[in-house]
Amino acid sequence: MxxxxxxxxxxxxxxxxxxxxxxxxxxxxxxxxxxxxxxxxxxxxxxxxxxxxxxxxxxxxxxxxxxxxxxxxxxxxxxxxxxxxxxxxxxxxxxRDALPIRKISSTRYKSAATAAADGSPQEPSEYRVEATHQEVPADETVADLLGLDTGTLVLERRILFFDGSMPQQLSCSYVPLDLVAGTPVADASNEPWDGGTVAALAGIGVTVTSIRERVRARMPQPEETRSLSVAVGTPMLTVTRTMFAGERPVEAAVDIVVPGDRGELDYLIDLT
Structure with a gap:
């Protein structure tokens, strides 16, 4: 059978x-x-x-x-x-080729602040950038971070950082226009500043004394996907930053955006 x-x-x-x-x-x-x-x-x-x-x-x-x-x-x-x-x-x-990693560290501002205080030269920036500046009215988020009325004119600084040919970081920050109008900080051709924003502001007599950062993760927005050449589904690390000179907020970044596959957080919390 x-x-x-x-x-x-x-x-x-x-x-x-x-x-x-x-x-x-x-x-x-x-x-x-x-x-x-x-x-x-x-x-x-x-x-x-x-x-x-x-x-x-x-x-x-x-x-x-x-x-x-x-x-x-x-x-x-x-x-x-x-x-x-x-x-x-x-x-x-x-x-995919191994990607260069951009470290976001709690100590990254210290060397700039020290150099700005004693007038020592800064190390040249290792990054190439594409930068645009424009005067815009502060929206509610920016106004709240900078302690301004909504609609107050601010200088918007949009900077795309490259490591070689690879886009690494997108930063969109705002400075009160009355603080920087007519100064070298308002000139996009001066980007990137050796020592970053801390050194740029020190150059016009504004000493940054403290910085607040909030780090989050989210999915990319369409513009970020294009600018940073990220793969579909790649999460973003975002840093919302406010710089203070004494009690006055003098700069707000909304946001600093780094693709999750190209960035790492490295924070030292000193309890002494």
Missing amino acids: VPPIPTCQRVIVRTTIGSVRRMIDPHGDRAVYRQLADQLRAEIAGGEYGPGSAIPSETTLMQRYGVARNTVRLAMTMLREEGLVVTYHGRGTFV
Whole structure:
């Protein structure tokens, strides 16, 4: 007697490349495209595909794992959203190169403040910038941070920082116009200031004595996605900053924005 043919047969696709054994279970609890994304992610982490190297084509991955084209595309979408790979039209998909990290440290203002106080020279800025300045009326948020009436004119400074060719940080800050009008601080061609805003204000006789920062994480806004060339799904670190000269707020940043995959927070809290 011929045994009946089962209506549903459990098939596990196994392949071996090098020393890594791969398993794709089309009937498992986890969607096949997620299994494929897991496998490729592990290969990237394990160094099988190094930074800048090409991921195999859709056709190759389909044949290797016995999956449909849409499965491969969904897996690639997951990896792109995680920032692990980038796809270039007509060229293929590649492991993303290691990105330079911009450190946001609680001590980053100290050297500028010390140099500004004793007149010592500043170290040249290591970053290239694109800067624009314009006079705008303060909205409610900016006015509240600077202690001004809404609508008071302020100088808006929008600065995009680059490390080599990679955009690293976007800063949008505001200074009371009556404080800087007609001074070098109001000239965008002077950006970036060696020593940053602390040194810039010191140059016009304004001594920053304290700084308040609030750090948050959020998803990028469309303009930030374009300006900072971030992968879809990359969270942003945002710093809302207020600088004070004595009791007077003299600068407010709303916000300093750093892609989460290119920045780290490094804060020292001294309790002595």
